[in-house]
Amino acid sequence: MTTVVLFTRDLRVRDNPALAAACRDDYVVPLFVLDPRLLEASPNRTAFLVDSLASLRTELRDRGGDLVLRSGEPVAEALSLAASVGASRIVASADVSAYAGRREARLAAADVAFATYPGVTVVPPGELRPTGGDHYRVFTPYWRAWERASWRPVERAPARVQLPGGLAVGRLPARPTDVSPLLPRGGEDVGQRLLARVGPGDRDALAADETTRLSPYLHFGCVSPLAVATRLRGKADEVVRQLCWRDFFHQVTSAFPAIGTRDYRPGRRSWASGQEDAIEAWRQGRTGVPIVDAGMRQLLAEGWMHNRARMVVASFLTKQLNVDWRIGAAHFLRWLVDGDVANNSGNWQWVAGTGNDTRPNRVLNPLRQAYRFDPTGDYVRRYVPELAEVSGKGVQEPWKLEPPPPDYPPPRIDPVPSRG
Ligand SMILES: Cc1cc2nc3c(=O)[nH]c(=O)nc-3n(C[C@H](O)[C@H](O)[C@H](O)COP(=O)(O)OP(=O)(O)OC[C@H]3O[C@@H](n4cnc5c(N)ncnc54)[C@H](O)[C@@H]3O)c2cc1C
Structure with a gap:
């Protein structure tokens, strides 16, 4: 039996339930589809993505497999690859955005079997519900429920990834060059090293810069939020609470996928124009x-x-x-x-x-x-x-200052707000 693993933002081999499930079958085709529309959105994220794909490919090669790269529309590419290798199913990590929702709905409606697995959050969105509602609207009650919830066990990285023969694996795209000069490097290896260094810190001291800086690694799934939370519980509880904030906004988005364009609570604000x-x-x-x-x-x-x-x-x-x-x-x-x-x-x-x-x-x-x-x-x-x-x-x-510093503008508005 052959399974296609459609990677999205779960770019790791450690604690990746979709990959782990696929590796229990005979053959596994780890796939990432480069969607030209997404690659244009942000050179910074595209560069980090390219690093992360390179790292994932290395991890998969170390286990006898490879990362298959295609370019185009992800659902069409996944279905066509599944057909060409005779795969009996496609698996992926469940995700919450409107874009991810459309992808999952189309795969579920296709002729090949499709299954999603957890991995993008610590606690899957929708698992915790307040009485009488489909999601938590306020953080503190969510946090109380989240702390008490039982977490799935952390999955080991597969020992072996068996790729079917004769597949063209495809090349990594070029890393964009028009990126922020101090952009961090992506990848599971870098994410693991950062995680190993995390300790308690003052999360509000701006100059001390003591937060984990794990956010891009969590965004692309180079590290697993569940693995991070499991490891830091009792050692750096403030970080665990931040991961709960992350889960909180994911369960809000899952219930309200228009969060990127529409007001969650409409009618509260009006905006100035022409500025x-x-x-x-x-x-x-x-x-x-x-x-x-x-x-x-x-x-x-x-x-x-x-x-x-x-x-x-x-x-x-x-x-x-x-x-x-x-x-x-x-x-x-x-x-x-x-x-x-x-x-x-x-x-x-x-x-x-x-x-x-x-x-x-x-x-x-x-x-x-x-x-x-x-x-x-x-x-x-x-x-x-x-x-x-x-x-x-x-x-x-x-x-x-008298005189004011040259080259630095005076404030356009009174910096002290009328309220606050
Ligand atoms: C206006 C605004 C926009 C933001 N946009 C993003 C964004 O696009 N992507 C993003 O990951 N975070 C965003 N955040 C949340 C937060 O600022 C970053 O996650 C955090 O600064 C990342 O640094 P860190 O990894 O060192 O965080 P740490 O303090 O070390 O926290 C660990 C992890 O918890 C999560 N986390 C921390 N704070 C929050 C929070 N307030 N909401 C949700 N998750 C959190 C992140 O995944 C973070 O990596 C935004 C915050 C604000 C106020």
């Missing part, structure tokens, strides 16, 4: 508010931004400039190496007040945030070279 210059200044990190600009420039430089900075820049855009969260989310998705619909839109809507926050009107005061989470100004100085020589309070409030 192209202010939006462009925000994108470039030239708003004149150092903590905001440092975050936005970290995004361009690394394809990643510290969570605390993401909250500050998103609040600034949606609550102080009153710009529609979709404009901010689109810019994030262009650059973020960990960018995904569930976490990105879920968090943007949370900050904008259209999502799952129980206090939708809160506004983060960027100055208070700066003094609290970047008290020495080191985070600002790292990403805003115009302020690299400024010390004291001037690094967070350069408009008060």
